[in-house]
Amino acid sequence: MKFKPTIGLEIHAELKTKTKMFCGCLNDPDEKIPNKNICPVCLAHPGALPTINKAAVEEVVIVGLALGSEILEHSKFDRKNYFYPDLPKGYQISQYDMPLCKGGKLLLFLSEDPEEGKKSIQITRVHLEEDTARLIHSADKKSALIDFNRAGVPLMELVTEPVMHNGKEARLFAQGLQLLLKRLKVSKADMEKGQMRCEVNISLSKDDKLGTKVEIKNLNSFRAVEKAIDFEIQRQKDLLEKGEQVVQETRGWDAGKEITYSQRLKEEAQDYRYFPEPDLPLLHVHSEKEKAEGSLFNLEELKKKMPETPWQQKEKIKNSYGLSPKEANLFIQDEQLADFFERTVEEFKEIKLKDKAISLAFNYLLSDLKGLMETELIDWDNLKINPHNFSKLIILLLEDRISSRIAKDVLVEVAKKGGDPEEIIKAKGLEQVSDTNELKIIVTEIIKNNSIAVEDYKKGKINVIKFLVGQAMAKTRGTAAPSVLEKLFKEQLG
Numbered sequence: 001m002k003f004k005p006t007i008g009l010e011i012h013a014e015l016k017t018k019t020k021m022f023c024g025c026l027n028d029p030d031e032k033i034p035n036k037n038i039c040p041v042c043l044a045h046p047g048a049l050p051t052i053n054k055a056a057v058e059e060v061v062i063v064g065l066a067l068g069s070e071i072l073e074h075s076k077f078d079r080k081n082y083f084y085p086d087l088p089k090g091y092q093i094s095q096y097d098m099p100l101c102k103g104g105k106l107l108l109f110l111s112e113d114p115e116e117g118k119k120s121i122q123i124t125r126v127h128l129e130e131d132t133a134r135l136i137h138s139a140d141k142k143s144a145l146i147d148f149n150r151a152g153v154p155l156m157e158l159v160t161e162p163v164m165h166n167g168k169e170a171r172l173f174a175q176g177l178q179l180l181l182k183r184l185k186v187s188k189a190d191m192e193k194g195q196m197r198c199e200v201n202i203s204l205s206k207d208d209k210l211g212t213k214v215e216i217k218n219l220n221s222f223r224a225v226e227k228a229i230d231f232e233i234q235r236q237k238d239l240l241e242k243g244e245q246v247v248q249e250t251r252g253w254d255a256g257k258e259i260t261y262s263q264r265l266k267e268e269a270q271d272y273r274y275f276p277e278p279d280l281p282l283l284h285v286h287s288e289k290e291k292a293e294g295s296l297f298n299l300e301e302l303k304k305k306m307p308e309t310p311w312q313q314k315e316k317i318k319n320s321y322g323l324s325p326k327e328a329n330l331f332i333q334d335e336q337l338a339d340f341f342e343r344t345v346e347e348f349k350e351i352k353l354k355d356k357a358i359s360l361a362f363n364y365l366l367s368d369l370k371g372l373m374e375t376e377l378i379d380w381d382n383l384k385i386n387p388h389n390f391s392k393l394i395i396l397l398l399e400d401r402i403s404s405r406i407a408k409d410v411l412v413e414v415a416k417k418g419g420d421p422e423e424i425i426k427a428k429g430l431e432q433v434s435d436t437n438e439l440k441i442i443v444t445e446i447i448k449n450n451s452i453a454v455e456d457y458k459k460g461k462i463n464v465i466k467f468l469v470g471q472a473m474a475k476t477r478g479t480a481a482p483s484v485l486e487k488l489f490k491e492q493l494g
Contacts, residue, residue: 003204003240005233006211007170008162010199011177013187014131015059015154021130022050022093022280027153029188029195034136034147042152044089049279052077054296056154057100059186060128061285062302063156064101066180066309067123071299075100075285077128077277082270085144086133088151096274099127100285108172109311110179110333112326121173122161131155156187162201162210167229171222174198179310179333191220198225204236204246211236212246216260219253228253232260313338321345321358330366336380340387341365347391353398361394368411376416384418385411393421405478406430430479436488439472439480443488446471457493465489 020027023041031037040048064071078096104123111117131153136145158177164170178196181187189196198219203211214232219225236246251260287295308316310332317328317338331338341361348357369390373383393414397407402425410421410430425431446468447454457464469485 003206003211003237004208005165005229005236006162006203006205007164007166007229008201009158009160009164009170009173010201011158011174012131012197012199013156013158013177013181013189014195015056015156016185016187017053017055017059017154019053020152021053021056021128021154022152025152028149029153029193031149034145034149036149038148038151042088042148050093050277052280052283053154056128057283057285058297058302059154059184060100060126060156061297061299062184062306063158063181063186064104064126065299065303066184066306067101067104067106067126069101069104069123069126071101071286072098073284073286073288073295074098075283077280077283078274079277080129081273084132085146086135086151088133088148092129092132093277093280094129094157094274095127099125100283101126106173106176106180107311108169108176109314110172110176110329112324112329114325116169116172117325119169121169122163124159124161126156126158129155129157162203166233167226170200170229171226174225175222176310183307183310183335185307191222194220200225200229200232202229202232202236204233204240212248214246214248215250216253217250217263221255224253224255227258228260231258235260321362322355323362327362327366337365337370340380340390343387344391344394347388348395351395351398357391357394357398360398361391364394364407364411365390368408369415372412372415378415383415385414389414389419389421396421396425400481401425401431403473403478403480403482405473409478430477436484439476439484439488440492442472442475442480443485443492446475447489447492454493 014029015027017027019025020037020042023039025039025042026037028037041050061071075095076098077093079091080094080096081091083090102125104126105120106123107117108119108121109117111119131150133146133148133151136147138144160173164173178189178191181189181196187195191197200216200219201213202216203213205211214236216228216232219228232251239246247262247265249265250263252263253260284295286297286299314325314328314332317323317331318325323331331341344361344365345358348354348361351357369385372378390411393407393411396402397404402410406425410424413419413424414421450468450471453464453467457468465486468489469482472485472489473480473482
């Protein structure tokens, strides 16, 4: 029996403003001292009144513009009423029927499948609210303390339409959104630190009518999003195939066992008794008239300040350098890597074999330089080689002035200590030797000292030639041209 899974996401992201949403307290997610950045507004003391953080509103509007959402001319805040220890007011200031952004879409642009990458996930709304405090549970789980540092931090919530059908699609959406938030510099969106949190709604049905919805809360990694969804789809499918009912409930994710587990039943949607926040004014976000007075933002001006989106950058990189979707993903997920590569390519403007130089630079950057940085724990700020010197090394290799072995060794030295590759190569006498007369002497010596290998070659084991070339390369400290050596060995061995 076939069942159709339907999935929707709710994603919260803490915004990277200087101060909190409704007061002047510092918004510092890395603060280790509990209850340091708090005030009467954070703690909901009687008579303490909130004030809207314009920077937070602007950041959500920018996200909406990037997603192609409708930015409402007028928006308001509402009280979402519920009781929980981490909610000091007994309600959360959020948005209900007049959010900042309605609609929009996000491509699954991080997919390595070109067709899947064209799929758009429709967005219902993007709104702004305040975060809750943080509960710190005791080791025996019998008590909890409350840290109010996080209370009142600006929180963006994005809700998708229920249009996804598997864990991979949901993961790609969440990864793409995180990359966008970082690119727009509105959130660090670090899932491990709780700066971006995902909740999933899943139902299975045999037709277009939605089945019983199950919610999975607080998924703190992309792997968890994908794995939890795929497990839950199978769990519900097994129940339905046995003729059993799926219970409407909230479930958690056990990362160790890789299973979902029941947290609480949810027979009906909770009534949050939303009503307009009486202590905050209606927001005149923008105006359709170009020079209208009283609105907070000019959308055209905001658009001009926005950086290139990750999906625009991916298409540019693919088309400019002939990279695959997988290769382009490496660059759009690391801005410093992309910047280093693009500045390197700029150095190849005047050379004849530009395409070959770009290909060489790509390979050496991704395999050798990045590999060295990861092994030696070198970050971009402490890397000694710059794009200019990196490009010089690639050109020296392209012109056969150095061997690949020498290029790799010099790259390590320059990356760690700095310096001009060409000067280092000249000072150490590492330029590639292509003089056949000089190399013939070395080839003759290698043949004389490796009689067994020579006999094997003459018996038809042609791969032995690589061993002999390696011996000669070692003799010349990697400065001989391998292609010239191979030709000389073949000539002498007949």
